[in-house]
Structures are given as C-alpha cells and as structure tokens.
Amino acid sequence: MITQNTIQQILQRIDIVDVVGTFVKLKKRGNGYLGLCPFHNEKTPSFTVSASKEIYKCFGCGKSGNGINFIMEHEKYSYVEALRWLAQRYGVDVEETEQSPEQRQRAQLSDSLFIINGFAREYFTKTLFNTEEGQNIGLSYFEERGFTKETVEKFQLGYCLNTRDAFAKTAISKGYNLEYLQKLGLVTMRYEQPADNYRGRVIFPIHNQSGKILGFGARILGKADKAPKYINSPENEIYYKSRVLYGTYFARHSIDKLDECLLVEGYTDVISLHQAGVENVVASSGTSLTQDQLRLIRKYTNNLTILYDGDAAGVKAALRGLDMAVEEGLNVKVVLIPDKEDPDSYVQKIGADAFRKFIADNKQDFVLFKLQASLLDAGNDLNKKSKLVSEIAETISKINKTEGFTRQQDYIRQSAEILKIDEEGMTQLVNKFIREKMTKLEKELTKGKNPEYDVPEEDLPPIPEEYLDDTSNISLFNPHEKQEQELVKILLRFGSKVFSEEDKSNVADYIFHLPYDFESLSDNEMVKRILHEYKQEYDKGNLLDARWFLYHSDPEIAKAATAIIEDKEAELSTNWKEKFEINTKYGDNAYVTDTVSTTNYLILRKIKKLMIENQEEMKNATEYADQLRCLEMAKHLKEIEMELTKTVNTVILK
Known part of the structure; x- marks a missing residue:
C-alpha cells in the first residue's frame, strides 16, 4: 500500500485545473473554468472546474468529483492507480508500506513481467518497420x-522474424530472465535451447486498461498444416484471459461517451472499426464471455451490443454466455452481420456511416432474439418447444435487479405471446426459477460458501466501486438537514479564517467552544463522521481544510465532501448596494454571519425538540415536584430560544 506520507505529498501538489486540463480543453470563465464534458457528447460546454473548491461538475450529465476522482473516472483507474498516475505527474516518489516477503516477491515478479512484455512489444514493432522481412511480410499483410x-x-x-531464435538471443543478451521469457510465452525450449515462440507471425499486443502490455496474440502468415492460426500468451501472474477484452484501452473513452459497448470476436475486427471511426468496440478474442469480462464492460456502460457473423455458427455464438450478461444487469442487444461478412470486411465494404446506421437499424433485443432463433430451430418438435419455454423463463428470471422489474414483465408478456402460451403460466414459471435461485443462494450464504460473494482479500480492489458513483444522483442529505450540511461546508471552507478580530479566534474556535455538541445534535450519520474527525484533529491542534475530506481515503466521506462543497451558494447581487443603498455581504464574505446563523439554527432546532419532549413529560407528570421541574425547564428553554432569536433576528419555524 502507498504510505500516507506519499499521499499527503500528492495532495499538496495536485492542481485540479492542471489534472483535468490534461484531458479537457478548458477556458477561463469568471472564477472557474469551462469546457466540453469528457463523459458525454455535447456541443455546448457545460463542464466546469473550480480551482478554489478543487472540484469539477458537469451540468449536462451530472458527473462531479475531485482530482483523484476525475482520474479514476476518466481513465477507469483504481484509487491506487490514480495516485500513482498523479505521483508520476508531480514528481513524487512513491513509498510503500512494509510488505510481507511473499507480497514483495509477487509485486517484483509482476513488475518484471510487465517490463519484459514492454521490451518485447518494442522489439516486434521495430522488427516490423525496420527489417526487410518485417516490411515485406508483416507490413504487407497489415496493408492488405x-x-x-x-x-x-x-x-x-x-x-517476429521467421528465424529460430532472433528474439530469444536479443532478450537474453540484454539480461532478461529466461524463466520469465518462457512464463510469458515469448520463448520456448527446443532441443534444450531457447527458441522464439512467435517466429514468422504478426503480433497483436494486448493492453490492460492503463496501456501496459499483458500479453500477445500472434497470427501465422501463409499455410502450415500443424501450426495453429493464432498463438496467444499463456495465463500467468499478470495475464488472465477471462478478465481481458482486446481493445479496452483504446475504446474506454468512446464507450463512456456513447454509453454503449460494441463486442466483436477478433483483433482485426476491432482495429478495422477503430480505423473507420467506430471506436466503442472491444473483442472477446473468440472465447465465450466470462463474468469478469462482463463486469469490465459494466464499468463503462450498461449497454452491450454484440456483433456476430450472420451464419448458423454466428447465431449459435450469439446465444452463448449471454444469460450471464442479463444477470449482470446489462441491456444486451444482438446485431447479425450479413452472411459471408464479418465486422472487419463489412465496415470496409460499406463505410463507417453506413455501418453505424446498419447497427442502429438492426439491433435486436437479446431475449427476444434468443426466443425467435430457438423457436425457428425447434420447428414442430413439441419436446424442443417445451424445453425452450423453460430456457426463456430461466433467462427472464435472471433479470433480478429492482430497476429491471418492468423489463421483466414486458419480456413475460411478449414471450407468452410469441410462444402462444398463457401469460400467467409464464409468470409462475419465471417466479419458480427466481425462488429456486434464492433458495440456493440462501443455503450457500448459510454455509458461508457462496462463491459469488466470498472474494479473497487480496483480490479486492483498493477502493470500493462506490467511489466512482455520480454524487449528483445521490441524495446524501434530506431537506431538513440542509443546515447540518451548511455547518460542514463552513468548517471545510472557512474553519481557519478569522472569526473575531478582538481575540483573533477562528471559525473552528467559535463552533467548538459553543456549549453544544454539534455532532450529537446532527441526525445525519455522514455529518457526524466528518464533524467527529474534524473535532479530533482540532483537539490535537490541527486545522483541517476541504482537501483533507475531498481526497479522503474513505470514498463515502470523499463523496459527501464533494457534494457539500459543490452545493451552489445563493449570493445576493452586488447591485443591491447601488440600487437600495444597502450594505450586503454575499458569497465567501458572509462566512461570519453564516456561521452564527447556521449554528444558532441548529441549536434552535434542538431547543424545539427539547421543548416538545418537555411538554410530553409535563403531561404525564403526576407528582408536583416533577411538574415544577418541567415548568422551570420550559422557562429556561424559552429564554434560550428568545436569546438566540434576538441575536440573529431569526423567525422561529413552527
């Protein structure tokens, strides 16, 4: 793990305008910056960056956050990966906490494998462009x-040259470990001598989400009776085929913007479509979709459109593994490319615009596509049709997200109509599959052996996925908690500012020296957590600012702080003074007044609660002493209420 010292150095140097400006062209507008949102398509800029608040906000799609959050969202990095990116940008040496020997060994091995793959990628690219064989054979193939x-x-x-060991000799001469070269599949042993595994093949590097090389796909050129058409890197400590989709690194921004992922089978399909300008495309590399791959897609979008060849094999391929996609909550569509064509050949044949139109016009809902295709295959066979009814019902039952209930009902209705069966019967069958799944899940949870939820600790991401959630779509505070939110905002933005010129006290001094514990006065758990942490540091003599919470390692606190800071203050117009000769304070200049009115409001709210509780106690009091005590308490509370009201000229809300 990265040390707190390193994190603090990064936070001291981070400049959100610089970070966002790396990816977005920003123009100065008033106190902030404006640009086109990188998260959705727009022609009129609605994406703002505030240097003073250190947050970004898009008023078009609602995305918002801080500098680290931006890198995580834009580059789809984990929290730790984002920190490493920022550390490299700002020249901060990354210190790691002490690791166990096993952890250190694993980390060193992964680093070594990435370094070797990087070297191999560079070697193969140079061979392609700078050797006669590479140009005549490899480059000619790509041009064709x-x-x-x-x-x-x-x-x-x-x-890779069609010689026995040109790459192996070069790699070993540069000191790369032979065992690691074999582990990566770059070198194999023949007659006890190292030999090139990819000789005479064109090379397709496979990148991870940050652009590092995980492995390679190598295609043979020409005919070879025994040799496979493709050789792919073997699985190892950095490459797990089931977790990778080819082209994700190049497609991630386009998928994000268009809110749709196109899925094809091969490397050349991805490359051709990208070259044509259709960039929201990745490839499964000929394998059935896995849960990890589907979750990778879901990081970018909930809309998956699968492009398959229109022959019989393509139709069958379209049906494999897609129940899992439905279960993952993806909105799955299928497009069949005309027979004897594939995405690569078809986009080159008709052009990018026509290809996009073809996709838009020919999308078929997966569940209904599966139903129609299977029904055609079943023909008049009653056994096949009966089996099909169960299969479709089971598929529909996998739409188990709350927001998918309406879609599930639509599928039941449409499927019953197509199959010419009773809708109520179809509903009962779907519910039967749902009950069976819930029973199975319950048993697994009871036994503590649920593979879907029992994840080894080392496989968990450094920061929960919730950190990436869009803060603008989450109601962190109820309307009646507005003043609690305001109190936190005042502390984060103005806690260290002078409150009183007489004793040179600051805003935090005023708040924490009032005879009230605002943490206990609050009804909101997030407010309590922020106030508690602020007070703890204050008692140690530390004054925190917004950065402490905006870049907090706890994603919930960071999310709440961003939502609070981005809340737009109502500012009085400066024209009031000129028109009405009224001296007004507005925006940041009003922090002293805001501090007094906010704290008094919260105290008044507590007083009102105590008054109600006291009245109830008085109603139930039977002893004279208890009644007298309640009367005295009522008088005392009323005096406090009047004093507070007089101080800020506040109207008490009934």
Whole structure:
C-alpha cells in the first residue's frame, strides 16, 4: 500500500485545473473554468472546474468529483492507480508500506513481467518497420487488411522474424530472465535451447486498461498444416484471459461517451472499426464471455451490443454466455452481420456511416432474439418447444435487479405471446426459477460458501466501486438537514479564517467552544463522521481544510465532501448596494454571519425538540415536584430560544 506520507505529498501538489486540463480543453470563465464534458457528447460546454473548491461538475450529465476522482473516472483507474498516475505527474516518489516477503516477491515478479512484455512489444514493432522481412511480410499483410501506418502504430502491431531464435538471443543478451521469457510465452525450449515462440507471425499486443502490455496474440502468415492460426500468451501472474477484452484501452473513452459497448470476436475486427471511426468496440478474442469480462464492460456502460457473423455458427455464438450478461444487469442487444461478412470486411465494404446506421437499424433485443432463433430451430418438435419455454423463463428470471422489474414483465408478456402460451403460466414459471435461485443462494450464504460473494482479500480492489458513483444522483442529505450540511461546508471552507478580530479566534474556535455538541445534535450519520474527525484533529491542534475530506481515503466521506462543497451558494447581487443603498455581504464574505446563523439554527432546532419532549413529560407528570421541574425547564428553554432569536433576528419555524 502507498504510505500516507506519499499521499499527503500528492495532495499538496495536485492542481485540479492542471489534472483535468490534461484531458479537457478548458477556458477561463469568471472564477472557474469551462469546457466540453469528457463523459458525454455535447456541443455546448457545460463542464466546469473550480480551482478554489478543487472540484469539477458537469451540468449536462451530472458527473462531479475531485482530482483523484476525475482520474479514476476518466481513465477507469483504481484509487491506487490514480495516485500513482498523479505521483508520476508531480514528481513524487512513491513509498510503500512494509510488505510481507511473499507480497514483495509477487509485486517484483509482476513488475518484471510487465517490463519484459514492454521490451518485447518494442522489439516486434521495430522488427516490423525496420527489417526487410518485417516490411515485406508483416507490413504487407497489415496493408492488405487495409490498415494504415497510423493504425498500425496506434495499436503497436509488430512482427517476429521467421528465424529460430532472433528474439530469444536479443532478450537474453540484454539480461532478461529466461524463466520469465518462457512464463510469458515469448520463448520456448527446443532441443534444450531457447527458441522464439512467435517466429514468422504478426503480433497483436494486448493492453490492460492503463496501456501496459499483458500479453500477445500472434497470427501465422501463409499455410502450415500443424501450426495453429493464432498463438496467444499463456495465463500467468499478470495475464488472465477471462478478465481481458482486446481493445479496452483504446475504446474506454468512446464507450463512456456513447454509453454503449460494441463486442466483436477478433483483433482485426476491432482495429478495422477503430480505423473507420467506430471506436466503442472491444473483442472477446473468440472465447465465450466470462463474468469478469462482463463486469469490465459494466464499468463503462450498461449497454452491450454484440456483433456476430450472420451464419448458423454466428447465431449459435450469439446465444452463448449471454444469460450471464442479463444477470449482470446489462441491456444486451444482438446485431447479425450479413452472411459471408464479418465486422472487419463489412465496415470496409460499406463505410463507417453506413455501418453505424446498419447497427442502429438492426439491433435486436437479446431475449427476444434468443426466443425467435430457438423457436425457428425447434420447428414442430413439441419436446424442443417445451424445453425452450423453460430456457426463456430461466433467462427472464435472471433479470433480478429492482430497476429491471418492468423489463421483466414486458419480456413475460411478449414471450407468452410469441410462444402462444398463457401469460400467467409464464409468470409462475419465471417466479419458480427466481425462488429456486434464492433458495440456493440462501443455503450457500448459510454455509458461508457462496462463491459469488466470498472474494479473497487480496483480490479486492483498493477502493470500493462506490467511489466512482455520480454524487449528483445521490441524495446524501434530506431537506431538513440542509443546515447540518451548511455547518460542514463552513468548517471545510472557512474553519481557519478569522472569526473575531478582538481575540483573533477562528471559525473552528467559535463552533467548538459553543456549549453544544454539534455532532450529537446532527441526525445525519455522514455529518457526524466528518464533524467527529474534524473535532479530533482540532483537539490535537490541527486545522483541517476541504482537501483533507475531498481526497479522503474513505470514498463515502470523499463523496459527501464533494457534494457539500459543490452545493451552489445563493449570493445576493452586488447591485443591491447601488440600487437600495444597502450594505450586503454575499458569497465567501458572509462566512461570519453564516456561521452564527447556521449554528444558532441548529441549536434552535434542538431547543424545539427539547421543548416538545418537555411538554410530553409535563403531561404525564403526576407528582408536583416533577411538574415544577418541567415548568422551570420550559422557562429556561424559552429564554434560550428568545436569546438566540434576538441575536440573529431569526423567525422561529413552527
């Protein structure tokens, strides 16, 4: 783990305008900056960045957050990956907490494998462009496929010489570990001598989400009776095929913006579509979809459109593994490319615009596509049709998200109509599958053996996924908690500012020296947590600011702080003084007045509660002494209420 010292150094140097400006063209507007939102398509800028508040906010799509959050959201990095990115940008040396020997060994091995893959990628690219064989065979193949030089360079394609050990000799001469070269599948042993595994093949590097090389796909050129068409890297400590989709690194921003992921089968399909300008596309590399791959897609979008060849094999392929996609909450569509075509050939044949239109016009809902295709296959076979009814009911039962209830009912109605069966019977069958799943899940949870939820600790991400949630769509505070939110905002923004010129006390001094515990006065758990942490540090002599909470390691606190800070203050117009000769304070200049009125409001609210409780106690009091005590308490509370009201000229709300 990265040490707190390193994190604090990063936070001291981070500049949100600089961070966001790396990816978005920003223009100065008033006290902030304005640009086109990188998270959705827009022609009129609605994306703002505040240097003083250190937050960004899009008024179009609602995305908001801080500098670290921006990197996580834009680059789809984990919290730790975002910190490393920022550390590199601002020249901060990353210190790690002490690791166990096993952890250190694993980390060193992963680093070594990434370094070797990086070297291999560079070697294969140079071989492609700088050798006669590479140009005549490898580059010619890519040109025949219609790939431009810019596309070849973008995807870092390469070529391995058709010699026994040219790469192996070069790698070993540079000191790379032979065991690691074998582990990565780059080198194999033949007759007890190292030999190139990819000789005579064009190379497709496979990138992770941050652009590092996980492995390679190597395609043979020409005919070879025994040799496979493709050789892929073996699974190892950094490459797990089931967790990777080819092209994710190049497609992630486009998927995010268009809110749709196109899925194809092969490397060349991805590259051709990208070159044509259809960039929201990734490939499963010919394998059935896995849960990890589907969850990777869901990081970017809930809309998955699968492009398959229109032949019989393509239709069958379209049905494999997609129940799992429905269960993951993805909105799945299927598009069948015309027979004897694939996405690569078809986009080159008709062009990008026509290809996009073809997709838009030919999307079929997966569940209904599966139903129609299977019904056609079943024909008049009653056994097949009966089995199909159960299969469709089971598929529909997997739509188990709350927000999918309406969609589930629509599927039941449409499926019953197509199958010519009773809708009520279909509903009962779907509910039967749901009950069976819940029973199974219950048993697994009881036994503590639920594979879906029992995740080894080392496999958990450094920061929960909730950190990436859009704060604008979450109601962190109820309307009656507005003043509690305001109190936190005052502390975060103005806690260290002078409150009284007489004794030079600051805003935090005033708040924490009032004879009331605002943490206990609050009804909101997040307010309590922030106030508690602020007070703890205050008691130690530390004055915190907004940065402490905006970049908090607890994503819930960071999210709440962002939502509080971004809340737009109602500011009085400066024209009031000119028109009405009234001296007004507004915005940041009103923090002293705001501090007094906010704290008094919260205290008044507590007084009102105590008054109500006291009245109830008086009603139930039977002893004279208890009645007298309640009367005295009522008088005391009323005096406090009047004093507070007089101080800030407040009207007490009934």
